Amino acid sequence: MTLDRSWFTEPMESTGTAFSLKAEKVHEEQTPYQKIEIFKTETFGWLMTIDGCTMVSTRDNFLYHEMMSHPALNSHPNPKNVVIVGGGDCGTLREVLRHPEVASATQVEIDERVTRLAEQYFPELCEKNADPRATLFFGDGIQWMKDAKPGSIDLIIIDSTDPVGPAEGLFGKKFYLDCIKALGPDGMLVQQSESPLLHLGLIKEMHQAMREAGFVQTHLLHFPQVIYPSGWWSASIACKKAGPLASRLDEAAIAALDAQFYNADTHRAAFALPTYVRKALGA
Numbered sequence: 074m075t076l077d078r079s080w081f082t083e084p085m086e087s088t089g090t091a092f093s094l095k096a097e098k099v100h101e102e103q104t105p106y107q108k109i110e111i112f113k114t115e116t117f118g119w120l121m122t123i124d125g126c127t128m129v130s131t132r133d134n135f136l137y138h139e140m141m142s143h144p145a146l147n148s149h150p151n152p153k154n155v156v157i158v159g160g161g162d163c164g165t166l167r168e169v170l171r172h173p174e175v176a177s178a179t180q181v182e183i184d185e186r187v188t189r190l191a192e193q194y195f196p197e198l199c200e201k202n203a204d205p206r207a208t209l210f211f212g213d214g215i216q217w218m219k220d221a222k223p224g225s226i227d228l229i230i231i232d233s234t235d236p237v238g239p240a241e242g243l244f245g246k247k248f249y250l251d252c253i254k255a256l257g258p259d260g261m262l263v264q265q266s267e268s269p270l271l272h273l274g275l276i277k278e279m280h281q282a283m284r285e286a287g288f289v290q291t292h293l294l295h296f297p298q299v300i301y302p303s304g305w306w307s308a309s310i311a312c313k314k315a316g317p318l319a320s321r322l323d324e325a326a327i328a329a330l331d332a333q334f335y336n337a338d339t340h341r342a343a344f345a346l347p348t349y350v351r352k353a354l355g356a
């Protein structure tokens with residue numbers, strides 16, 4: 074019996090929905106950027122929230138972290154230099170570094186406290202932080218991208234919070250122009266793009282802004298994500314180059330990733346779009 078425990082609830086006024094977990098708060102702090110809270114849940118392990126929004130839980134983070142990294146990495150012909158914008162819990166960095174073809178992975182997180190708390194409550198996500206290929210940089214991803222050496226990056230992964238507060242500028246044409254400049258000729262960007270059920274308007278706007286910035290093609294992929302609004306999430310890929318995405322789905326290489334959700338079938342399935350989404354994106 075755990076009736077003494079309370080519930081964490083994330084209400085979404087704009088969609089008339091809410092998500093709850095039975096949980097007790099164990100930590101709360103206001104950083105210069107945002108309010109971070111840690112909860113001990115009854116069935117999902119640890120939960121981190123930022124400004125009241127769910128970010129990462131022990132139980133279901135593998136879905137998001139694997140699908141933010143492996144489909145894009147295996148769609149690029151030769152991803153050597155990877156930059157993660159945001160991603161302070163380090164779970165995406167861990168997945169990226171499972172790929173032997175990646176020579177360097179730089180995580181650019183604005184709020185160092187997210188990473189310090191992840192080290193404490195989600196140590197399994199931080200297990201590759203000491204990999205010699207990893208660099209942890211703490212600063213604003215928008216400025217970092219402005220200053221990046223032109224043509225120096227193969228894949229940019231934007232693992233940010235929702236498009237409000239410090240992440241707002243990561244969702245527009247201005248930022249995508251800086252990304253294009255920083256990317257090499259085969260360069261690609263993948264960005265978390267919210268729920269295909271609740272936020273289709275935002276996804277459309279993102280794809281439009283990516284194309285207006287000069288990316289010649291955009292793709293949506295989708296996957297389950299229990300703790301995010303609607304339980305169904307997406308990522309958007311933008312490519313500098315025309316032509317089909319690479320599909321490096323070698324069974325042995327995928328088995329070596331030791332992933333829990335990702336495999337060749339879930340890779341292909343993630344790019345299969347529902348009819349209404351196809352219509353909305355003109356895909």
Ligand code: SAM
Binds near residue numbers: 160265
């Ligand atoms: N998986 C999560 C989601 O979709 O809700 C995102 C998790 S990750 C913890 C998001 C990170 O993006 C946060 O740690 C936040 O500090 C970081 N972030 C937000 N704006 C940023 C910016 N402008 N530059 C770098 N990092 C930023």
